[in-house]
Amino acid sequence: MTRCRLCGSTALESVVDLGATPPCESFLAAERLDAPEPTYPLHLRVCTDCWLAQIPPLITPEETFSEYAYFSSYSSSWVEHARVFVEDAAARVGLGEDSFVVEVASNDGYLLRHVVDRDVRCLGVEPSVNVGAAAREAGVPTLTAFLSPETGAAVRAEHGPADLVVANNVYAHIPDVIGFTKGLRALVADDGWVSVEVQHLLTLIEENQYDTIYHEHFQYYTVASAIRALASGGLTLVDVELLPTHGGSLRLWARPEEAAGEPGRRVADVLAREKAAGLQELSGYTEFSARVAKVRRDLLRFLVDAAEEGRTVVGYGAPGKGNTLLNHCGIRPDLLPYTVDRNPYKHGRYTPGTRIPVLPPERIAADRPDYVLVLPWNLRAELVEQLAYVHEWGGRLVFPIPELSIVEVER
Incomplete structure (x- = not known):
């Protein structure tokens, strides 16, 4: 990116660089799992003339x-x-x-x-x-x-x-x-x-x-x-x-x-x-990148520790934001064997980049995991209520943003 898309200025400064990831809604059908998957840089910059924060237009809306x-x-x-x-x-x-x-x-x-x-x-x-x-x-x-x-x-x-x-x-x-x-x-x-x-x-x-x-x-x-x-x-x-x-x-x-x-x-x-x-x-903007890195370290440390202790962690939700998080943290099925979503369009598909299976929500009650990692954290109040049933077997909810928090739920 060389120019601001709003004012045309070249005064663009880095805010955070998240590496390269696939488009966040490009869920994979099973037959595509052995095919190449394109990735694109995900680097946020801000224009110091008009203060519009932006990423390069590397993919088209079409x-x-x-x-x-x-x-x-x-x-x-x-x-x-x-x-x-x-x-x-x-x-x-x-x-x-x-x-x-x-x-x-x-x-x-x-x-x-x-x-x-x-x-x-x-x-x-x-x-x-x-x-x-x-x-x-x-x-x-x-x-x-x-x-x-x-x-x-x-x-x-x-x-x-x-x-x-x-x-x-x-x-x-x-x-x-x-x-x-x-x-x-x-x-x-x-x-x-x-x-x-x-x-x-x-x-x-x-x-x-x-x-x-x-x-x-x-x-x-x-x-x-x-x-x-x-x-x-x-x-x-x-x-x-x-x-x-x-x-x-x-x-x-x-x-x-x-x-x-x-x-x-x-x-x-x-x-x-x-x-x-x-x-x-x-x-x-200068401290944002360091705080992002801490979110990644804390989430990975939790998932690795849970795996070492023999505790099960599954995901709830398959939102676009979740795929940015999963790819940036390098989370794969060894740490998160599946996630669930209410949208049947995503069932039987796999998250872009990380290849984590997306299953129907009923799978959580069937498997009774120790932890449920909630990816659409912005719906926290709604999902704490929806997922209250995990209390039946002592399960807990994990929210990764703004900082890692583990929540005991009650019916």
Whole structure:
């Protein structure tokens, strides 16, 4: 990487180098286990001119998202998060029977189903053929396409301008951040609203959440860098909410610049927090790599000690973040014989790079392991409740992030 993808600067400084890994959602079918597997460098850098943290665009969105292994509806808490968002957004924007809502990267319709339930006209724009088909089967109108300025203009011409455009957990996934933002502007009405949810770089660094760095996340935002990114497409940030999702996320509320007005107080408050954390100077980034290395050492030490003591450890979940962690730590089936996942699409497949089998969740109760390593740590509250049954045989849960913790669960 030689230039910042947002401002074009060459002033890029290393934050953390995680080596080379396969794309995190490229789960392997059994017949592919003896085939070569491509890997790509995973090196996070920050631009010291606009402070956008980013990795090189070594794989294309088309390679990752044309068929996708992640279905949002398999997380109960995430579906509930979407329901509450739609309820709150309807009040903020004033959604009614004449309104139109577009969600970009709408996945399997987990969010727009709540818009459909309100009898509000909507459309999902989803590039993955398989999850878009699932959305249509659930009654959510969905266009299979990547967002670009041209796509946004075509949707607007056919359906009219959107009163609300939702872009949750996608703003990090596109290498052409300027073109994508122009696409958002093309979709939204001149007096409409755009809502963007994206992981907050502040909590990523403060909480050691390095496993959320992977190839389909091309950039990592602060409010300061998000303001500049939104402005590149003619949008102005007017409000921000701090969310607990994904370990700490931003909900950015933006409007076309001609309708925006002055930003609310919360924008200034979060900007001040970021500045106090040193994220507008290199000092805020220099210790991160050392803390990442400690997470790796602690997890490996636990797994090796458990193996030496004859204790069994299996995984729960097969999220993209888990594959960054497994590959960076060099964890193989000798230390983690399998993981389980609620998504049947992944059953019978193997994690990229580390070749760990993915099995149905029922396998845990059948095998009664001593420890369950929870890979989607961001769903901690939900999964502590779901996995309470491991208490029946004295099993315990292990969370690797932000630091290794072993949890006794009770029914």
